[in-house]
Amino acid sequence: MRLLITGGCGFIGSHTVREALGSGKFQKVVNLDCLTYSGNPENLKDIDDGKYRFIHGSINDSKLVQETIREEEISHIIHLAAESHVDRSIDSVEPFIRSNIDGTRVILESIRDLEKLGHEISMVHVSTDEVYGSLGPEDLPFTEETPVCPMNPYAATKAASDMLVQSFSNTYGIKAVITRCSNNYGPNQFPEKLVPLMTLNAVEGKKLPIYGDGMQIRDWIHVSDHSRGLLESLFGLSDGSLTPGEVINFGANDERTNLEIVSEIIEMTDADKGLIEYVSDRPGHDRRYAMGFEKAKLTLDWEPLIPWEKGIRDTIDWYINNPEWVESVRTGDYLNWLERHYG
Template identity: 45%
Template sequence: MASLLVTGGAGFIGSNFVAHWTATHPEDRVTVLDLLTYAGNRANLDGMRAELVVGDIRDEALVAELVDSRDVDTLVHFAAESHVDRSIVGPDAFIETNVLGTHALLKVARKKWAGTGRPHRFHHVSTDEVYGTLGPNDPAFSEETPYAPNSPYSASKAASDHLVRAYHHTYGLHTTTSNCSNNYGPFHFPEKLIPLFIINALHGRNLPIYGDGMQVRDWLHVEDHCRGIAAVLKHGRVGETYNIGGGAELPNIRVIDTLCAAVDSAFAANPALAQRFPDAPAAKGLPTSTLKTFVADRPGHDRRYAIDCRKAMTELGYSPKHSFESGFAQTLGWYLDHESWWRGILDGSYLEWVETNYGNRQTAA
């Protein structure tokens, strides 16, 4: 039986991982450490067999107490500031959480585990954005691609990746790192492209698209990401990095067009949606695509990301199960079925914040 400490486990990817792990490893103990900042949500863990401790990953005394009292042998580190637009406006929080927070966790892990002979694992969840941007004909990012972060967010994640690597090579800490592509799926906080645009479409709000909308991303369903992380924990070699991708390299405009068409189809198939969301164009017989609005591009916007995950496939047996089409259909269905979840987040103050900061912008990959 393992005992896991999952940082950021009340957030989007973290809570999906907790759901996956507790379902597949019912004998294991899972403790979630989450500060419950704007993107963390207690409701994400409802019904799960996991203990939630509200606290800061930079609180070394708290982390040490949890490792001791819960006999933790596996730390899965999701906690991070992750929104590029926010990092451009206010980079300090990204340095404090992503760099200093990761370092605080590493210091505790080193003290408790390194050199003790006790089996342990510190798994660090990172992003493909640390690799920078690709040209249209460049090969996809591999684990050997040099780092070239272009935003304060990606720079902070690159720094944390390097710290994890250093603690393995210098102190012998048993670490692994995974770099993922763009996630989507249930519990995705509605500041990112897919959930925000779904909710905007339901309310008849603009769908603001950066530049020409031809920025390319590899889309990874969160369930596939969680399966990939579990595979790293089970089979990954200590000290190694594994890229986890979805095999769905698409320009943003195609994702948005898919979303618009899917919303139109959902309203056509279920007339009750027009009563629930009367401001949606689809409720009035109009195409959702009428909401598309092109706006000025984001500063330093990376043009293309693509993931080469052959290493994870070969060594770990990983492969994505969701195509983008099936994964997106499931995601849209989840948001339509869980209106109370996202309405609980989008209270008046947050809606005002969205309108002020993102009313004419795309908050996307």
């Protein structure tokens, strides 16, 4: 098996590259990433494995995508590359349409065209719980049968890419499954997202801005549980436990409000509660997400293994103990990485 991971320098991508190399199941793991502000090659700088190759390029470049699949004889793809931050999609949706929708189109068309030439490729398309929209306080968690109802521009572009994948699977027989996961936390996440932002601000004595009343609920999963689920999905597609076009949800059954999370971070970092500052809510902010993941348990024998209490402690420690990483992503120093590494 020869694996292409798109977006492998990002948060979940970098954990998935490690998980794939660690599994010992792949002859080659190729990471295609164009290094947007959130793609950081420092996330993988310690990897010294002849099976690993990084290619700096965009999934929107169809020539590059086709060449990579052909030359590296790729048999499996985990497609993570995307613009991923809701707030940025509210500012401008154009990059989201380009990477999330059109980038996915390029990958699908590349697979379709190369399969005509005899290549066989299986793909996991990585989507999100956000495509299901918002739940009321008493609603049951989302299942794979919940209708898609995206409520913000980011979620709309992810839902559109999911639909494209389903349509290519149905129309051209592309062997692809769609995974939808709840909110990830863990090391290496760009500090615009809740956990790293609040941790670093708490440690540095800066304000802790909370949207609205802070009562928005998310189901939090450790990133390594998600990455393991992505690999299990790929293997499930190969061994027939999953059929092309299927959707599979991942979650942790661990619902928490944003305010609870910030309060825990304050406690664990011995910060001052007075740092909390309530700010105007995000427009169109979904109130609650919760994921049902019975199908992943039954079909893939997958379940989350890292309890929140341990995961969040280790995550906070990681951000505190890696000031160089924090500095490099904040200053954009990693953008000089190519220069330093490739001259």
